Amino acid sequence: MGQWYMLTLVGKDKPGIVARVSKALYEGGCNLGEASMFRLGGNFTIMLMATSSKSAAEVDALLAPVCAELDLRRHVDPIEGKLHNHVEPNVSVTLFGADRAGIVAKATGALAAAGLNILHLESDVGGTEAEPIYIMQIEGVAYQGIEALRAALAEMAREGITIHVAPIDTLIG
Amino acid sequence: MAIQPILHYPDPRLAEVCAPVERFDDELRSFIADLEETMRAGPGGVGIAAPQVGRLIRVSVVDVSSKPDVKHHGRVVLVNPEILEWDGFAVGREGCMSVPDYTGNVIRAERIRLTAQDETGAAHEYAMEGYEARAVQHEIDHLDGLLFLDRLVSRRNDLFRRKVYQEPKAPKKD
Numbered sequence: 001m002g003q004w005y006m007l008t009l010v011g012k013d014k015p016g017i018v019a020r021v022s023k024a025l026y027e028g029g030c031n032l033g034e035a036s037m038f039r040l041g042g043n044f045t046i047m048l049m050a051t052s053s054k055s056a057a058e059v060d061a062l063l064a065p066v067c068a069e070l071d072l073r074r075h076v077d078p079i080e081g082k083l084h085n086h087v088e089p090n091v092s093v094t095l096f097g098a099d100r101a102g103i104v105a106k107a108t109g110a111l112a113a114a115g116l117n118i119l120h121l122e123s124d125v126g127g128t129e130a131e132p133i134y135i136m137q138i139e140g141v142a143y144q145g146i147e148a149l150r151a152a153l154a155e156m157a158r159e160g161i162t163i164h165v166a167p168i169d170t171l172i173g
Numbered sequence: 174m175a176i177q178p179i180l181h182y183p184d185p186r187l188a189e190v191c192a193p194v195e196r197f198d199d200e201l202r203s204f205i206a207d208l209e210e211t212m213r214a215g216p217g218g219v220g221i222a223a224p225q226v227g228r229l230i231r232v233s234v235v236d237v238s239s240k241p242d243v244k245h246h247g248r249v250v251l252v253n254p255e256i257l258e259w260d261g262f263a264v265g266r267e268g269c270m271s272v273p274d275y276t277g278n279v280i281r282a283e284r285i286r287l288t289a290q291d292e293t294g295a296a297h298e299y300a301m302e303g304y305e306a307r308a309v310q311h312e313i314d315h316l317d318g319l320l321f322l323d324r325l326v327s328r329r330n331d332l333f334r335r336k337v338y339q340e341p342k343a344p345k346k347d
């Protein structure tokens with residue numbers, strides 16, 4: 001196995017990035033773990049766990065040609081990675097409304113103070129340029145219960161942000 | 174009574190379509206008792222299907238009564254279950270004793286009507302909803318060789334599908 005690395009790659013989106021990057025890693029003897037990859041504002045972003053017996057500099061060198069070719073910026077950071085270590089979320093929070101400055105800081109600040117540990121967050125801006133709307137979906141663990149989260153967001157709800165806080169009760173069958 | 178070992182994906186037996194039960198004898202009842210014991214031994218297990226322990230027959234046990242605030246029929250033995258009606262749909266999180274350390278979102282009918290026999294062969298009809306209906310659909314999938322992995326939906330789809338069972342609007346005061 002060897003050392004786990006967190007690879008971060010960012011660049012203008014174009015076809016074939018995932019295939020080319022994963023091929024370079026595979027051919028260089030790296031094994032891939034958990035990953036999240038998506039397009040953000042026309043950029044393609046990759047956050048990827050990989051394990052290798054190589055050093056960080058060697059893994060970096062492995063990626064250099066493909067990154068040069070596809071014009072990707074990259075980071076290779078050694079991490080204390082571990083697979084088979086998932087934490088189950090017990091709550092989902094969906095929040096949307098007219099886009100305005102500070103909405104993320106306000107919501108996540110209130111949620112953190114009310115005991116939420118965020119495991120996953122996705123947000124997007126939709127609507128039109130004239131009337132943008134902001135949409136955020138969060139999954140996490142509510143350490144002080146779900147009512148605490150609802151109460152923490154009540155003020156934002158009064159300001160016209162729509163908020164849904166729903167338990168996630170994972171069915172094991 | 175004995176706890177049976179659980180098969181894990183990618184065991185090919187989990188992908189088989191199971192055969193209907195024709196004989197309702199002591200052997201079947203003893204197997205169902207083992208199946209139930211195995212379900213209760215798994216952490217948080219609310220349902221189990223015979224193929225998960227390697228018996229490719231249409232038998233499942235579901236019991237969601239340990240969950241707070243859900244409508245349920247207690248312990249339900251489902252032999253040769255058949256869903257007659259589906260109504261509504263909802264996204265929910267599922268995991269499986271046969272797929273350790275992974276959970277994902279799956280769309281299921283919110284309400285179902287089904288028939289099934291019990292361990293004596295007597296036929297019953299059930300109307301189920303919510304969590305219990307989800308559990309039954311998960312288990313019947315096992316009898317047809319399907320895992321929740323076959324039905325995963327992305328988180329991004331979640332937002333608008335979730336509307337189906339969203340809560341009432343938050344009160345204006347409080």
Ligand SMILES: [Zn+2]
Nearest residue numbers: 173269270271
């Ligand atoms: Zn299952």
